[in-house]
Amino acid sequence: MSIRVGIFGYGNLGRGVEAAIAQNPDMELVTVFTRRDPASLKLRTPGVTATAAEKAAEMADQIDVMIICGGSATDLPVQTPLLAKCFNVVDSFDTHARIPEHFACVDTAAREGGKVAMISVGWDPGMFSLNRLLGEAILPQGKTYTFWGKGVSQGHSDAIRRLEGVADARQYTIPVEAALEAVRAGENPELTTRQKHLRECFVVAKEGADLARIEKEIKEMPNYFADYDTTVHFISAEELQRDHSGIPHGGFVIRSGKTGMHLENDHIIEYSLKLDSNPEFTSSVLVAYARAAYRMSCEGMCGCKTVFDVPPAYLSPKTGAELRKELL
Amino acid sequence: MSIRVGIFGYGNLGRGVEAAIAQNPDMELVTVFTRRDPASLKLRTPGVTATAAEKAAEMADQIDVMIICGGSATDLPVQTPLLAKCFNVVDSFDTHARIPEHFACVDTAAREGGKVAMISVGWDPGMFSLNRLLGEAILPQGKTYTFWGKGVSQGHSDAIRRLEGVADARQYTIPVEAALEAVRAGENPELTTRQKHLRECFVVAKEGADLARIEKEIKEMPNYFADYDTTVHFISAEELQRDHSGIPHGGFVIRSGKTGMHLENDHIIEYSLKLDSNPEFTSSVLVAYARAAYRMSCEGMCGCKTVFDVPPAYLSPKTGAELRKELL
DSSP states (O other): OOEEEEEEOOSHHHHHHHHHHHTOTTEEEEEEEESSOGGGOOOSSTTOOEEEGGGGGGGGGGOSEEEEOOOTTTTHHHHHHHHTTTSOEEOOOOOGGGHHHHHHHHHHHHHHHTOEEEOSOSBTTBHHHHHHHHHHHHOSSEEEEEEEOSEEOHHHHHHHHTSTTEEEEEEEEEEOHHHHHHHHTTOOOOOOHHHHEEEEEEEEEOTTOOHHHHHHHHHTOTTTTTTSEEEEEEOOHHHHHHHSOSBOEEEEEEEEEEESTTSOEEEEEEEEEEESBHHHHHHHHHHHHHHHHHHHHHTTOOEEEOGGGOOGGGGSSSOHHHHHHHTO | OOEEEEEEOOSHHHHHHHHHHHTOTTEEEEEEEESSOGGGOOOSSTTOOEEEGGGGGGGGGGOSEEEEOOOTTTTHHHHHHHHHTTSOEEOOOOOGGGHHHHHHHHHHHHHHHTOEEEOSOSBTTBHHHHHHHHHHHHOSSEEEEEEEOSEEOHHHHHHHHTSTTEEEEEEEEEEOHHHHHHHHTTOOOOOOHHHHEEEEEEEEEOTTOOHHHHHHHHHTOTTTTTTSEEEEEEOOHHHHHHHSOSBOEEEEEEEEEEESTTOOEEEEEEEEEEESBHHHHHHHHHHHHHHHHHHHHHTTOOEEEOGGGOOGGGGSSSOHHHHHHHTO
16 A cells, blocks of 8 residues: 655645655655646646645545645745644755744644644755754764755845846855865864855846946845855856756765763764755655655654654665664 | 663773763763673772672662673673663664564563663664665665775784784775765766775784785685785784774765656765774764663663664754754
8 A cells, every 4th residue: 555645836846756756666646736727737647637726625535645845935834734734744844943933833733633744854954954963962072064065055046136137147055175174174163154165156147237246246245145255157048058957956964073081082974965956855855754754643643743753764665674684 | 860871891882881971961870780890890980880790680770771882792692682671771783684683582572671672773783774774765766885994893803813923913994985986976886895895904923924824814814805905014013002003983875866757866875984983983872872762761662672763852862842943
């Protein structure tokens, strides 16, 4: 009996979840819920059609777990609590500062519905959070570093696009190699924002735009660029399309810690990701945690959960005995 | 109220656990059980004295969790089932092929005693196993690689020491850099034993020993060296003591996988450890899982568990709310 999955929202993330479900023989896609006209949505899974978002509740008994693929700014704070009343759900809420608030709100809804709601699943928050926790639990005397990139930041790309004279833009966040090396060497450096990451921008200017002004406005933009060493390259629309149309990302979580009665021994734990497609990797994590959410629900659990609450065995389709024999 | 911990066995691992407990303010060391004369054991924790191993059972109500620090070959298969009848226990059983058998045996004992018994905790098995599971659960279309080193292999060092004419020896297992790079590049290579690891040996020969014969015997030793590119260096006892008295180790677990409807995107997940002291790091993992074992027992669970069964939050002294706010 496969796990019956619904997808709520069909952007990059929803499409990634669809692809990930196809890789997991114990899961099947029931439908994709959309706020657009369902007839306009061409899914890539044979035999599956889209359904209007407002019909979701009617299908509660046909779906074991719903993967909510909306954005964190306005979609998920509304959708996750609402859907958690009728479905086991998983979301990728990634506004770190608002996680406690989202958790409380989703927890109330999920308990009301007797469902499991897994929030903030992906790689950061998600796998990176897990490694931050493991690192400090194992090496309490130490320091944790998170670096992001090299990868595309949608928020920073958008900020550039809003400038006058800019037709299109792509921004890469890049960890500073020297900082990474100092951390790996166990030096436990104190790093400023500027010392941790670089920002590299590829900008397509509108005809006749003042390039010097655009570059200056980017580099001086508060919060987004002012605190970083930023480089700006002006390129053609064709070059942007040819060389920068992917959505790669990745990063590093490094725990540097000491052990021994006199803290005489150094240890480095490093977790890193190098991703061709940020949304497809996030989707793959969502699908593994959807399996866990369903299983935890089957065992009678309910309420809001995060990656911190999930026994790893629940993520795998293998039995406990298989896992111990093959992977332990 | 701190978690009251007992240590069973006081070799490198037991000493490492003692040091790790000192780093965790929510835990306190009650005593170290030893088969030696307890009076002969000088502990490094102020106010704590050793106790004869046979008196362990009498202290069952004074200890919340026992960390068993014996060897996998002969100690743990006997000690863990025996102790799991009266204590929550954690061990580092690392004979991979015999884990299912050890699990079954410990599970029976722990259920009989109503205790939680956490086996095969450390980094491999342990953290590496966890990353093998996570990697294949997230990226089911892919390949997992484990590399060990650079680090000291006690078993290989011992094998050299048994040769005629050898006074002492230290063997390092070293991952082949080219193999690591091919894996990181997403090439998914099929690697032979020889292509994955090198073996480097530092040997102190007895006076007048036939060095050429020793080198040949090492390089041709079946299982241990014959399948590897092995280098042998003859050095003095002083050099061995000066340059090779540490017990460093480490390694890499790399998952290389593909996503997308046409598997068009590559992803690399890499987890690595660089450890100055193999036993002290293993001990630090044992102590974090001892915290989890105790908590799971408090919640009424019992039976044999592995790292696959532990919700990560149980490893940290922080509350769920703190973890979500600070680390998610």
